[in-house]
Amino acid sequence: MEKFFIVSHIICGGTVLLLGLIQMFNRKGGKNHVILGKVYVGAMWWICLSALSIITFYRFSAFLLVIAVLTFHTSFVGIRVVKRKKPGSEKWYDWVVAIATSLFGAGLIGYGGFVYFSHSQTILAFLCAAFGILTMKNGLEDLRLFTKPNISEKHWWLYQHIGAMGGSYIAALTAFAVQNPNIFMPNSSNQWLLWVLPGVIGTPVISIAIKHWRKKLTVGRATV
Template identity: 80%
Template sequence: MEKFLIISHIVCGGTVLTIGLIQMLNRKGGKNHIILGKIYVGAMWWICLSALSIITFYRFSAFLMVIAVLTFHTSFVGVRVLKRKKIGTEKWYDWAVAIATILFGIGLVSYGGYLYFHTTQTILAILCAVFGILTLKNGSDDLRFFMKPKTVDKHWWLYQHIGAMGGSYIAAITAFAVQNPNIFLPNSSNQWLLWILPGIVGTPIISIATKRWRKKLNPASATM
């Protein structure tokens, strides 16, 4: 079973990386985009489930734990906003995922603090704190939106979809880079940079894509 989980995890990871790249070129909202999007999300969720299964039943890995939560949360939000385009239509499981994400973020920050003060794994401690804060922010942003939705234009869901799915792809690239450090930084003592470089590069790209769609669909809000 462990071998099956690992192999299927790798296969789904490769599927996500390939489809994510294709989706960047696909016509948004088209049939191919929708079909590949469903495959992408299914693969993402298996990545999460298989990672949690490996952690629970075979061996603990802070890396797998972080990636599992990030991939699930971002892909879940990316799908759900397509189902709740009207503000205030959140379901109980939207709230549950947001709260669970917040709790995980708090736990990861706490774990980072433990590593920092009680072990010599300083870099891992800092990475746990950084990703914990990021996770905590993601869940908190969702919860605040549910509780006090802001007045936004009618395409708000599209912007959230782009941000969430883009974030899930960044998480997938991060996973690949961290698992294969010698491909990108062979024999380097700075391989920890692979944890943060995909986000540093990918976040501005997502921001640019969102602004382009905002300008295209609602020019008046492009400068907001």
């Protein structure tokens, strides 16, 4: 079973990396985009489930745990926000995921502090704090949206969908880079940068994509 989980985890990881790239250039809202998006999310969720199975039954890995939470939350939000376009239409499981994600982020920040003060591992503490803040922020943003759904933008859900799906792809790229450090930074003492570089590079790209669609939809309304 361990081999099954590992092999299927790798296959789904490769599927996500390929489909994510295709979806960037696929016509948004089209049939192919929807179908490939469902396959992408299904593969992403299996990555999370297989990672948790490996952690629970075979060997613990903080790396797998962090990536599992990030990939599940971002892909979950990305698919759910398309189904709850109307503010206030969230379900109980949306609340559960948001609260659990926030608590996990807070715990990761606390663990980073523990590592720093008890073991003086500065880099590990920094990574824990950075990913903890990011994770907790994502969960708290969901909760804020649930409790104060005062949304003025008509297509807010599309922008959040782009951001969440883009974030899930960044998480997948981070996992691939960290697991294969010698491909990108062979024999380097700075391989820890692979934890942050996908996010540093990918976040501005997501922002540009959101601005592009916001401008496109705004111009479209003005034309109509």
